[in-house]
């Protein structure tokens with residue numbers, strides 16, 4: 001009875017913990033979205049001078065697939081004159097980041113010349129009227145004046161930039177081979193004791209003060225190459241009368257002399273991939 005009760009209590013606590021965790025994650029994602037995916041309204045330079053209001057608007061279109069088509073400037077000027085001013089204009093709707101330059105006529109001039117504008121608050125609201133979505137930003141009148149005066153980019157320029165298709169990053173895979181190319185052909189011969197060309201060089205050679213015993217030569221009955229040759233040329237360098245290295249493999253020359261087993265053995269031992277095989281003549 002007690003065990004059942006404890007199990008139920010643990011299950012309930014785990015359920016509550018899970019719900020609290022999901023809630024916290026959802027709040028965190030909302031906060032991140034608010035902080036980093038916030039729509040951006042920027043003031044631009046208007047071609048209509050004091051009568052114009054130019055701005056750009058950027059937002060996350062994948063999160064809000066709507067078309068913005070209206071802007072509203074609202075002035076709160078409780079200690080100045082006029083105390084309030086409201087200018088609303090519609091423009092060509094856009095479903096992508098955009099910039100607009102609007103001729104607001106005398107209303108804009110009135111806003112810019114409002115008494116006490118510097119300490120007033122200006123609210124800029126961009127709306128998608130069909131979808132009832134609005135985004136707004138507010139700033140002090142002094143900041144607004146400064147932004148209008150210091151703006152250098154026009155809506156036209158910005159729209160041109162926004163219309164330029166963004167180049168996708170190109171990742172190129174270098175054309176490289178990890179198999180080393182065949183060694184260049186050379187007439188050089190390996191200087192080895194069993195190569196008769198260098199027999200004189202090794203005559204009387206000693207190792208540790210003791211002359212190396214001379215191995216008895218022998219004949220082979222058959223020599224062949226198994227698959228896997230990497231065309232390194234080592235065998236041909238040792239015994240060119242027997243081995244012929246082509247562009248893709250190694251061949252045994254027709255009528256190759258098979259009476260020098262020691263040299264064939266040396267070539268087989270020098271082969272880095274051990275594909276040279278032979279059988280001793282009985």
Ligand code: SF4
Nearest residue numbers: 229230232233235271
């Ligand atoms: S030594 Fe071996 S890998 Fe090199 S060419 Fe001769 S058979 Fe091929």
